[in-house]
Amino acid sequence: HAGQHFKHVTLVDRDWEGLQHTSESISTKTIVKSVMADVTDESNVSQLFTELENEELLVQGLINCAGVEIMASIETMSMHQWRQQLDVNVTSMFLTCKYAVSSLKKSQGSIVNVASVLGLIVAPDHVAYCASKGAVLQFTKALGFDLAPFGVRVNCVLPGPIDTPMYRKTMDTYPDPEAAHSEHTRKIPLARLGTPQDVANVIHFLLGPNANFVTCTQIVVDGGFTASRVDL
Numbered sequence: 001h002a003g004q005h006f007k008h009v010t011l012v013d014r015d016w017e018g019l020q021h022t023s024e025s026i027s028t029k030t031i032v033k034s035v036m037a038d039v040t041d042e043s044n045v046s047q048l049f050t051e052l053e054n055e056e057l058l059v060q061g062l063i064n065c066a067g068v069e070i071m072a073s074i075e076t077m078s079m080h081q082w083r084q085q086l087d088v089n090v091t092s093m094f095l096t097c098k099y100a101v102s103s104l105k106k107s108q109g110s111i112v113n114v115a116s117v118l119g120l121i122v123a124p125d126h127v128a129y130c131a132s133k134g135a136v137l138q139f140t141k142a143l144g145f146d147l148a149p150f151g152v153r154v155n156c157v158l159p160g161p162i163d164t165p166m167y168r169k170t171m172d173t174y175p176d177p178e179a180a181h182s183e184h185t186r187k188i189p190l191a192r193l194g195t196p197q198d199v200a201n202v203i204h205f206l207l208g209p210n211a212n213f214v215t216c217t218q219i220v221v222d223g224g225f226t227a228s229r230v231d232l
Contacts, residue, residue, distance in 0.1 A: 059109060067089055072125055117225060163193040171184075202219050
């Protein structure tokens with residue numbers, strides 16, 4: 001959906017099937033390039049943006065949505081898990097922004113980082129995840145401040161409970177996944193889970209001209225979930 005703003009869209013993921021699925025969902029009027037790469041690997045990211053430059057493609061919009069959710073207490077979490085959580089959720093954004101920024105300055109483009117409401121609130125056994133998403137909020141604000149003089153906007157979207165494979169995987173960790181799902185839904189004032197399209201709509205807005213005076217900020221997309229953090 002966000003790709004409707006641009007003639008060319010480059011999709012990056014480690015999952016080829018995921019790339020293909022996303023590619024098929026984008027308008028046929030858009031030229032889509034799918035790239036298998038690891039955005040936590042600096043050489044992969046550097047090569048990606050060098051290739052775009054060689055193809056004379058100017059980066060006008062960057063969406064950072066790589067993410068992983070590792071549930072563990074601080075006592076049971078390994079150093080590998082801690083690093084993986086921060087590398088995927090935070091370091092990947094640092095790398096893509098680092099190598100995209102020279103092109104974005106030329107285009108006066110926009111960056112949208114995807115965080116989570118768990119950058120604002122907490123959940124059990126989510127110490128590393130909450131730390132990573134809180135970092136994304138401050139990274140977004142600080143980078144937006146630095147890039148504002150160049151006309152580059154940087155904003156953040158904070159999804160709440162969204163019906164994705166990652167959400168379903170988390171529900172599966174509960175003794176009764178369906179009961180846990182029902183309990184989650186009950187606590188959302190709009191009485192439903194969000195959809196990926198709900199999040200994409202906000203990203204679409206932030207990338208486009210209607211958000212020309214919006215930067216260094218965050219938009220929560222959670223159906224009112226964080227506003228009602230009490231046992232209803």
